Amino acid sequence: MGSRFAAIAAASALVLGMTAACGSGGASSDAGSGTIHVMVYGDATNKVEKQIAETFNKTSKVKVVLDTVPGADYQQKLQTVINTPHAPDVFFNWGGGSIKPFVKAGLLLPLDGFIAKDPGLKSNFLPSVFNSAVVDGKPYGVPMRGTQPVLLFHNKKVLADAGLTPPRTWDELVAATRALKAKGITPIALGGGDQWPTLMWFEYLYDRIGGPGLLQRAVGGDREAWASEDSRKALAAVKDLADSGAFGRSFDSVKFTDGGSPALVAKGRAAFELMGSWYYSTQQDANPDFAESGLGYTGFPTLNGGKGDPADVVGNTNNFYSVLKKTKHPEAAAAFLKLMYSEEFVKAQLAVGNLPTTVHTVDFLDTAASPAYSKYQYELVKAAPSFQLSWDQAYPQSASTPMRTAIQQYVDGKIDADAFIKAMQALPTS
Amino acid sequence: MTRAPKSAAGVARPGFAWAAPAAVFFLLFAMAPLVLVAVLSFANWDGITEPHFNGLDNWVALIHDPVMSQSVWTTLLLTALGVLTQTPVSLLLGVWAAGHQRNRAVLSAVYFVPLLLSATAVSVVWRAVLDPNFGVPAQLTWLFGDGNLLGSRSGALAVLTFVGVWQFTPLHALIYQGGARAIPQVLYQAAAVDGAGTVRQFIHITLPQLRNTVITSMVLMVVGGLTTFDTVLILTQGGPGTDTTVSAFYMYQKGFKSYDFGAASAIALVLVVVATLVSLAVVKFSGYDRMRGTAEGL
Numbered sequence: 001m002g003s004r005f006a007a008i009a010a011a012s013a014l015v016l017g018m019t020a021a022c023g024s025g026g027a028s029s030d031a032g033s034g035t036i037h038v039m040v041y042g043d044a045t046n047k048v049e050k051q052i053a054e055t056f057n058k059t060s061k062v063k064v065v066l067d068t069v070p071g072a073d074y075q076q077k078l079q080t081v082i083n084t085p086h087a088p089d090v091f092f093n094w095g096g097g098s099i100k101p102f103v104k105a106g107l108l109l110p111l112d113g114f115i116a117k118d119p120g121l122k123s124n125f126l127p128s129v130f131n132s133a134v135v136d137g138k139p140y141g142v143p144m145r146g147t148q149p150v151l152l153f154h155n156k157k158v159l160a161d162a163g164l165t166p167p168r169t170w171d172e173l174v175a176a177t178r179a180l181k182a183k184g185i186t187p188i189a190l191g192g193g194d195q196w197p198t199l200m201w202f203e204y205l206y207d208r209i210g211g212p213g214l215l216q217r218a219v220g221g222d223r224e225a226w227a228s229e230d231s232r233k234a235l236a237a238v239k240d241l242a243d244s245g246a247f248g249r250s251f252d253s254v255k256f257t258d259g260g261s262p263a264l265v266a267k268g269r270a271a272f273e274l275m276g277s278w279y280y281s282t283q284q285d286a287n288p289d290f291a292e293s294g295l296g297y298t299g300f301p302t303l304n305g306g307k308g309d310p311a312d313v314v315g316n317t318n319n320f321y322s323v324l325k326k327t328k329h330p331e332a333a334a335a336f337l338k339l340m341y342s343e344e345f346v347k348a349q350l351a352v353g354n355l356p357t358t359v360h361t362v363d364f365l366d367t368a369a370s371p372a373y374s375k376y377q378y379e380l381v382k383a384a385p386s387f388q389l390s391w392d393q394a395y396p397q398s399a400s401t402p403m404r405t406a407i408q409q410y411v412d413g414k415i416d417a418d419a420f421i422k423a424m425q426a427l428p429t430s
Numbered sequence: 431m432t433r434a435p436k437s438a439a440g441v442a443r444p445g446f447a448w449a450a451p452a453a454v455f456f457l458l459f460a461m462a463p464l465v466l467v468a469v470l471s472f473a474n475w476d477g478i479t480e481p482h483f484n485g486l487d488n489w490v491a492l493i494h495d496p497v498m499s500q501s502v503w504t505t506l507l508l509t510a511l512g513v514l515t516q517t518p519v520s521l522l523l524g525v526w527a528a529g530h531q532r533n534r535a536v537l538s539a540v541y542f543v544p545l546l547l548s549a550t551a552v553s554v555v556w557r558a559v560l561d562p563n564f565g566v567p568a569q570l571t572w573l574f575g576d577g578n579l580l581g582s583r584s585g586a587l588a589v590l591t592f593v594g595v596w597q598f599t600p601l602h603a604l605i606y607q608g609g610a611r612a613i614p615q616v617l618y619q620a621a622a623v624d625g626a627g628t629v630r631q632f633i634h635i636t637l638p639q640l641r642n643t644v645i646t647s648m649v650l651m652v653v654g655g656l657t658t659f660d661t662v663l664i665l666t667q668g669g670p671g672t673d674t675t676v677s678a679f680y681m682y683q684k685g686f687k688s689y690d691f692g693a694a695s696a697i698a699l700v701l702v703v704v705a706t707l708v709s710l711a712v713v714k715f716s717g718y719d720r721m722r723g724t725a726e727g728l
Binding site: 076080082083101102105107192193194195249250252253254260263269397398402408409412414 | 476477478479554557558560561562563564576577578579580581582666667668669670671672683686687688689690
């Protein structure tokens, strides 16, 4: 009896098991007892956040409680908890699109009140970085980690063996890929399986060809920006590069996140890789000797006739602390945020390899884990007329999956430029 | 549940009180979420603001979403491939493991190792093994070509099917082993007297006797196949493009990547309906609902 019912039950239960697995209790925010909860992305940098929290707690009556959430689940946890009584008072985020939905829902505290009392909360940070957490003209975040511009990395030995120098222009890069291909070396390593590394090529080519305004218009809701002539030019450049075999043929099976593409460069099987500045520490972990002596880096090449400034950069400007409107201790939160431009903070971040974006970071660069690299990055970011936030962070979270899917399909040749433009125009922008 | 069985007289039927604990759990953890998901599928909810009802919007969008229909077909295709590949391998392995050969116990123990590993670990390991530059394909170029296994739809589906076989065969072999052990030896002895060899014994005794075991194992495979998620998440992330986006993964993307819980709920309901229909079809056409014994006449 009931076997049919049991089969239905088993089937539905299994399906439901997956949908029902959301919603989890968060750390309790016992606001009455004089604590503020600070929720951060869990990784190696947490030791700096712990140190700063301890420093703060030494003098403050209201104590900071640090809640670290494992990185892979951070965004999901934040989304589930932010509009509940378990929400933190202060939380880590990526600025831009990552906080926009919370601002629209009226959950975040605009920081202009804090800044009016202490102008240093704004003036001590590089403007291009600070501005990426400004939503609808109001600041909502204070930079709290390091900046992560995207750079073009290369294997020095592979380039030297092929008689090449690091390319300064797009034409030089294309010529280099031809020469390397003829030698049987994959010109550019690409972790296409992760999808977001491919996106970086789009971000830079759109900037160099169309200028930073193009994407700002698109994110602002101007769908015609995607159909513009510059957009088509950038798409053609990406496609030409991919079709020429510059990324090899198996990039869709390679990932950055499992060490596949960095290994190609470190072992001399590929020459270039376009990646965020964390690439240096990735290589340092996996191939310390190579990171020490064989790893070169430059900015993205310039493009003749393009509208973008050759000094523009793209990437993650920084991470930010934002404050919830309903916090019971806004003064304590403001005092805590002030530590984000303290000397202790800058030194601690530099020591773990991060590059904080305060205006006086430059005074401490000699204490960095790798001073030359930190100096290069700092000058690059400081001199950049535009620092474009990664597209998937600039757009609302809900755009991320369709955007990455379209990127992969376009490079694979499964959809053409028209279909790609249509997919981009369909992305949610608010 | 509805039809009272006309069981042999004298055997008392257990009261419903016995089913109460299971029924309460089922109502609380299966039926209640199902109802909530059904309600949510008519609403727009991002997880932070109040959900508001938007009528049939989610459903209209879902019907016009080419990725959704593609994902249902991909799910069914992967399920069918899973059943077709896992059944023969696990059947042969299970029947072999039910015997009394030398080294059988040791080899069986080795074969069952994948059963003990988490799906996540299995996926991570296979990703490394199949890396086009540093894995097996780089050494066997005559077989794998450029090694771009996860770069095409057919390649990625083949990898998912293969990893499924590797991962789930032990479980089903275990079920078959149990089934084969339960076959009365007297049948084989009679067949041997009549001059039947190993192959004929397998076809005419083992297979018919294992009919119900086959159905049990197939229902498990179908339900498991329809809810495949972890291997897709780690091996392909639904890629290249949306080529291996199965419905369960698409639901996850909508819910926990795009924070569109209304659309995710609609996909979940579609999955419930499809899984139910497929399970019913398997039960109906296999005669599982009648559940006749295979030991008649013994």
